[in-house]
Amino acid sequence: MPLRQLRRAVLALALTLGAVLVGVGVPAAAHAATAVNYVALGDSYSSGVGGGSYDLSTCLRSANSYPKLWVASHAVNSFSFPACGGAVTSDVINNQVSALTGSTTLVTITIGGNDAGFADVVSSCRFGSDSACATAVNGARAFATGTLPGRLDQTYAAIRSHAPNARLIVLGYPRLFETGYCGLLAMSTYKRTILNQAADVLAGVIADRAAAAGATFSDARPYFAGHGVCASSPWIKDVTGVIEAYHPNATGYRYGYLPTLDAVTG
Template sequence: MVNGLRRTYRPEMTPRLRALASAVVLLLPLTAVTAPASSSAPPPTSYDVLGDSYGSGFGVPPYGACGRSQSAYGVLVDGRVRLELDDFVACGGATTTSLVAGGQLAALDADTDLVLQSIGGNDIGWSQAVLACLAGTDEQCAGAAALVRSRIATTLPGRLDTVHGLVAAAAPNARVVVTGYPRLFSPEAGAYLGASAAEQEVLNDGADQLNAALRAAAERHGFDFVDVTERFVGHGVNAADPWILGAADPGAFHPTLAGYEAYAAAVTAAIRPGRQR
């Protein structure tokens, strides 16, 4: 104790300690400079949009070529979960055959990360069946629905296999996401034009069968399938809050803006960054 204060003992700096201290001082700035920087964020996932009018956003104008709308689900997901739209080539009225013949596959290459695709509804004459049930007799409705079911079971699988094989070959490193179709009607809301609740159920069953065929074909090729059925429940064309455009609209039986937003939400939920094929 010195004048009531405790003296702190400090060891005398030997030449060896002085050298070690100097080395530490010199090392600290070097360590700060050479410390590894935090890893940068991965690059965005580039994607292309192929398909028919449900892929082109038909129903919500204004339109570009092929009935392409900026309200299409493939456009709405741009910027979400680090997605970056590259080519938007979906075309209203496209079938599995015209998708290929119309040059949509030219959008794909080995650098394509992700493909969003909606196709198959026009291959089975779906719109003709809907028209028959709305404006035709019960017999015409039943006959058209039966024809659609037959095409789904016999013709569609082979056509889907062909187009899926070509997509996989054109974009060998891409993840492919196939989107389904909604049920068009809410039978609980009652008859719609000439379609009774029972006939609406028949058409909705056809949509379910179509989606089952689309899912099976997608899985055969290692693609993902996005089912939007549940999101559209209670929002059929005759519902109080329809997400399907009515028969008098130029975009009849295509999604409204709310419907395409539902599609975009379903696709976004299904996509996880980094999950490429």
């Protein structure tokens, strides 16, 4: 074959291969850069209670919440934020999952604490006796191990049903307290210890049911370690406000919860 014809043949082959790569290779490239359609579900720990800079809704969604912070630092095609302070599992099922669609690619959630009576338990411990605190904590632990697993299963199943193509990331709750000396007006070391132990039980239940649902569990406890109430640099609020008490502050969401989510999203 003359050199000129050979060059033309090589050029034609290159163009053909290029067309094939464009036709076949684009989906792989597109998959690598799939648009993120993110929906943040859950309770006050997802809506950002304690973080300040709230919107005007009754759900106390904060500009300093971990979903907002994550969106600000990642390329996101769409973002929906139905997480609501005070939410329990039934609220997610009945109200929040409607934000999900077949095009949703990422779902995050914190849920279960309110089902287990988070606010009442902490209130009993903050203002009641050691025995009253122990009774409240034991009741919450029994609920967490006996009733909550079924509620979590229903919640994760509802999410899967509404967003079958999404990755579901379940974030846990931090331990609320450091157990060293904390002044005369603080909860006793005993109360703080059994509340932290209850948080560990809750984390174990949530992690177990998330795994059973094929979800990714990310544990917030290591990231908040050393920054609970009574720390020299606390990331959890004490009784500084009726609604915000025992929730992360803005620093806690940025340096506790955002790394918790980043650890499993990259």
